[in-house]
Amino acid sequence: MSxxxxxxxxxxxxxxxxxxxxxxxxxxxxxxxxxxxxxxxxKENDIxxxxxxxxxELLLAHDQDYIRAVExxxxxxxxxxxxxxxxxxxxxxxxxxxxWASSLVVGATLTAGEEIMEGRADHAVSIAGGLHHAGRRxxxxxxxxxxxxxxIRYLCHKYHIRVFYIDTDAxxxxxxxxxxxxxxxxxxxxxxxxxxFLFPGTGWLNERGKKEGYGYCVNVPLEPFTDDNSFLxxxxxxxxxLIEAFQPDLIISQNGCDGHFYDSLTHINLSIxxxxxxxxxxxxxxxxxxxxxxxxxxxGGYDPFRVVARAWVLLWAEAAGLNVKGNIPLSWQKKWQxxxxxxxxxxxxDSPEVSLSVPRCQEIAEKNFRAAxxxxxxxxxVLNKYI
Amino acid sequence: MIVENIMNxxxxxxxxxxxxxxxxxxxxxxxxxHLPVTTEGNLIGIISDRDMRSVSPSIxxxxxxxxxxxxxxxDIMQKQxxxxxxLDFLEEAARLIYEYKVGxxxxxxxxxxxxxxTEADVLRSMVEWVGLLQPGAHLELELPNRPxxxxxxxxxxxxxxxxxxxxxxxxxxxxNTQTLILRLKALxxxxxxxxxxxxxxKVLWPLQREPDYER
Numbered sequence: 001m002s003x004x005x006x007x008x009x010x011x012x013x014x015x016x017x018x019x020x021x022x023x024x025x026x027x028x029x030x031x032x033x034x035x036x037x038x039x040x041x042x043k044e045n046d047i048x049x050x051x052x053x054x055x056x057e058l059l060l061a062h063d064q065d066y067i068r069a070v071e072x073x074x075x076x077x078x079x080x081x082x083x084x085x086x087x088x089x090x091x092x093x094x095x096x097x098x099x100w101a102s103s104l105v106v107g108a109t110l111t112a113g114e115e116i117m118e119g120r121a122d123h124a125v126s127i128a129g130g131l132h133h134a135g136r137r138x139x140x141x142x143x144x145x146x147x148x149x150x151x152i153r154y155l156c157h158k159y160h161i162r163v164f165y166i167d168t169d170a171x172x173x174x175x176x177x178x179x180x181x182x183x184x185x186x187x188x189x190x191x192x193x194x195x196x197f198l199f200p201g202t203g204w205l206n207e208r209g210k211k212e213g214y215g216y217c218v219n220v221p222l223e224p225f226t227d228d229n230s231f232l233x234x235x236x237x238x239x240x241x242l243i244e245a246f247q248p249d250l251i252i253s254q255n256g257c258d259g260h261f262y263d264s265l266t267h268i269n270l271s272i273x274x275x276x277x278x279x280x281x282x283x284x285x286x287x288x289x290x291x292x293x294x295x296x297x298x299x300g301g302y303d304p305f306r307v308v309a310r311a312w313v314l315l316w317a318e319a320a321g322l323n324v325k326g327n328i329p330l331s332w333q334k335k336w337q338x339x340x341x342x343x344x345x346x347x348x349x350d351s352p353e354v355s356l357s358v359p360r361c362q363e364i365a366e367k368n369f370r371a372a373x374x375x376x377x378x379x380x381x382v383l384n385k386y387i
Numbered sequence: 388m389i390v391e392n393i394m395n396x397x398x399x400x401x402x403x404x405x406x407x408x409x410x411x412x413x414x415x416x417x418x419x420x421h422l423p424v425t426t427e428g429n430l431i432g433i434i435s436d437r438d439m440r441s442v443s444p445s446i447x448x449x450x451x452x453x454x455x456x457x458x459x460x461x462d463i464m465q466k467q468x469x470x471x472x473x474l475d476f477l478e479e480a481a482r483l484i485y486e487y488k489v490g491x492x493x494x495x496x497x498x499x500x501x502x503x504x505t506e507a508d509v510l511r512s513m514v515e516w517v518g519l520l521q522p523g524a525h526l527e528l529e530l531p532n533r534p535x536x537x538x539x540x541x542x543x544x545x546x547x548x549x550x551x552x553x554x555x556x557x558x559x560x561x562x563n564t565q566t567l568i569l570r571l572k573a574l575x576x577x578x579x580x581x582x583x584x585x586x587x588x589k590v591l592w593p594l595q596r597e598p599d600y601e602r
Contacts, residue, residue, distance in 0.1 A: 023575050083550075090548045091573050133522065133574070140522050141574040171574070174522055197593045199574040200522030224593075265575060267593070 003122030003292045005319040006048045008112045009033060013050070013128040015101040016144075018093050023265060024142040028304035029128055031336055032312045038332040039313065041322050048115055050108035050126070053150060057110065058103065060157070061149035061179060066137040067099075070144060074098040086139040102144040105129055109147035112295050113155045116250065122292040123283070123319040127312050130254045130299030132173040133200065141171065141199060148254065148297060149179045152186055155250065164248035164290070165189065166239060168278050169256025169299040170266035172203030172219070176254075182213040187246050187379075189238060191231065193259070193268050194221040205374055215382025218242065220375045223364040224267035227357065228274045230365035231259070234372035235281065241376060243285045245383035251290050253282045256299025257311035265302045269358070271350040275311035279318040294319070305340040310348055324348055390480050391473035393512050394494045394502035400425040403432065403461035408452065410460050411439050421491040421505070424464045428499045432464035435490060470495040473502065481509045518552035518570040526569045526576060527592035528583065529559055536588075540567060543582045549573045566591070 014026040036042035058067050066085055073082045073094040082088035087098075095101075105128050112124035132148055133141030152163050165180075167173035167190040180186035195201040209217035220234055243251070257275050259268035279296065286294035296315055301308035310328075317324045326347050337344050358364070401410050401422045410422055414436060424432040442463055443455065471480050471492045480492055484506050494502035514520065530536040537556055544551060552570040559566045571579070580590055 086572070088548075089550065089573065091575060196525065199524040199576075201519065201525055201570070202522065264577065 003287065003321070004120075005046070005123040005125065005316075005321070006112070006115050006121040007036075007042060007046045007316060007320075008048045008050050008108045008115070008124060008126040009128070010049050010104075010108075012101075013104055013108060015097055016105050016128065017101070018095055018142070022093070022142075023302040025302075025304055026128075027339075028301060028308040031304055032127060032309045034335065035309045035313050035328070035332050036316060038329040039324070041313065041317055041320070041324070046320065048111060048124075050104060050111045050128075052100075053103045053106035053110055053145075053147075057150055057154055058106065058145060060153035061136065061146055062134075063137040070102065070139075071099045074100065085137060087144070091142060092139040092144065098144060102131075105131060106145050106147040106150050109151045109295075109297055110154060112297070113151045113250075116293050116295055117155060117159045117161070123286070123294045123296070125296045125316050125319050127255075127298035127315070129297035130169070130256060131175075132167060132169060132254055132256075132299060133171070133175045135175050135178065140175065142300075143175065146175045146179070148176050148252065151295070152176075152180065152252065156185060159249075161249035162186070162246070164243055164246055164251045165254070166251065166282060167191065167254040167256070167299075168235075168259070169254055170259035170263070170268045171198060171256065171300055172200055172221075173254060174200045174202050177203070177207065177217055177219075180213065181209055181217060182211045184209075184212045184216050187216045187218070187242065187248070189218040189220070189242060191220045191222060191235065191238075193224060193226075193266050197224050198266055205371060208378055215379045218375050218379050220368070220372050222268065222368050222371070225269050225358045225360070226259075226364055226368055227269045227361055228271055228277075230361070230368045231268070231270055231274055232277055232281075233365065234368050235278065237369065237372045238376045239281065240285060242379060242383070243289050245380055248290045250293045250295060251282060251286045252295045252297070253279065254297050254299045255279065255312070255315050256301060257307050258300035258302055260301075260303065260307040260311065262303045262306045263301070265300070271354075272307070272310050272314070273349055276314040276318065276349075279315045283318050303342075305336060305344045306342060310345065313348065388477040388512065388516075389473065390471050390475045390477060390494055390504055391502070393477060393508050394473065394504045395508065396502045398423060398493070398500055398503045400500065401434070401460050402426065403459065403464065405460050406456050407439070407442055407458045407460060407463060408455040410434060411443070411455065414439065421503070422460075423468075423493045423500050423503065424460055425500055430468060430470065430493055430495055430498070430500050432461070432466045433468045433493065434460060434464045438463055438465070468493060471504065472496060477509065477512060480504050484509060516553060517555065517568070521552050521570075521572070523552045523570040523572050524574065524576045525592060526571055526580070526590070528567045528569070529589040529591055530565045530567055532559065532563050532565050536565065537567065539586060540569070540583060540588065543586065544569070544571065544579060546582070547573075547579050549576075549579065 109129035131143035134143035134146035
């Protein structure tokens with residue numbers, strides 16, 4: 001498969017930084033880029049510098065009083081009124097330059113979208129993006145502005161396109177789902193650990209969209225300890241037929257990698273291989289159904305050294321059509337071992353001995369597959385009727 | 388929470404002299420299953436979709452619409468109606484619905500129907516109470532059945548600056564325990580869980596990771 005890919009990045013994106021000890025650690029961006037460079041996978045001319053999102057653009061997916069509050073809290077992090085908007089909590093503490101840094105994250109995803117829609121690239125990767133929990137007027141789950149929502153609104157408005165959104169973060173992509181819940185031009189699919197176990201506690205099978213948007217929202221809640229086989233089986237059951245029926249102009253994937261078994265915030269048991277296979281499938285589907293147009297953003301991922309760097313190296317390698325070899329350069333290991341709380345990995349993939357199998361894996365796979373089949377059914381009926 | 392807060396005060400009623408056919412239309416058009424029967428606002432009976440079904444001809448054997456037009460509501464209505472007062476607790480309404488196996492309760496004040504509350508209203512309220520409509524994390528604990536336990540847990544949550552969306556405390560499986568279900572407005576509740584466990588409380592949910600491995 002061929003297709004030009006760009007990597008939207010600037011070190012300033014690391015300024016989206018809540019506080020020390022916070023699980024959302026932007027160092028993960030730097031170590032990912034560092035690993036890409038050490039592996040020789042990222043060239044200077046692959047990189048596109050992100051622009052800043054404007055106020056008008058933020059307003060496409062956020063309320064004015066919320067944006068004003070974020071601006072205000074960027075200068076004084078201790079304003080009481082933040083709590084009303086979900087800011088100032090342990091999850092989402094205010095930080096200086098919060099508005100600027102969050103606008104840059106949104107801008108990065110906008111830049112990625114423009115690169116594709118203006119024909120300068122087929123695929124664009126914005127690993128700083130993927131803040132899928134933020135609502136119109138609510139910070140939530142480490143997300144201040146929702147770069148995905150702003151980008152979808154902006155791109156749909158400017159280019160009159162229909163967007164297929166795939167969210168494989170271990171947490172439900174609630175912010176994106178609710179924003180486009182009544183919109184038949186944006187089909188959202190989220191695979192996530194069941195709301196019984198994990199924040200945000202939504203993403204049930206029966207959340208299928210509303211009014212004209214009925215059927216254009218698909219949720220596949222997964223059991224804790226779901227492994228690669230079960231996850232990919234569900235993905236293959238749901239995503240290809242939906243994309244084929246929906247015929248999108250653009251595919252956006254949210255590539256949260258907190259479903260890896262090392263990630264301590266969730267209970268999903270994926271190995272690194274899954275984070276190669278998921279983008280590979282999306283990539284193929286983009287070439288088959290959306291003229292190659294594929295925008296990939298990052299998302300959750302709370303084990304930077306063992307998971308995020310490797311997962312997103314594979315994401316970029318897939319988008320750029322590059323082959324990856326098994327070992328991680330010693331220079332990278334040496335450089336980052338100094339600040340890593342755990343032993344940094346020596347190989348790009350997990351060795352089979354480390355991967356986990358739980359006794360109930362057969363049951364889990366069965367339950368997941370049932371959810372996937374049900375999830376896809378209703379939407380296919382709607383899509384095949386109207387398209 | 389009192390009945391007045393969740394009841395529907397726009398009550399669609401039927402007159403005892405209306406025909407059964409009219410009552411059926413009224414239910415179908417408004418997508419409801421119960422009709423209080425009133426004369427000048429005073430409750431004298433009730434009819435439900437089940438009463439309607441039992442007097443309607445079977446769809447298999449064809450129809451006798453004359454009979455439905457000629458039969459009056461007062462001939463088939465239930466005259467003994469279980470009601471609640473607007474100031475009753477929601478719990479009381481829930482108990483009556485459950486014990487008498489009825490689908491709704493007319494809300495009566497000074498003999499006039501001022502509202503209606505259905506089993507669906509009760510369930511919707513409970514869904515709202517447990518905060519299911521807001522993004523949050525579910526935490527379920529087993530606590531010793533003695534004073535101060537809720538305060539101990541709430542103190543830990545407070546120290547983490549996390550807001551509690553909802554809290555349900557009820558008798559546990561054994562006499563000496565209580566179960567506490569919290570919905571917390573937080574994505575990352577690992578430290579809260581750690582502190583709660585350090586306090587000696589048992590976390591029932593989220594289930595902890597099954598296999599133990601190096602991390």
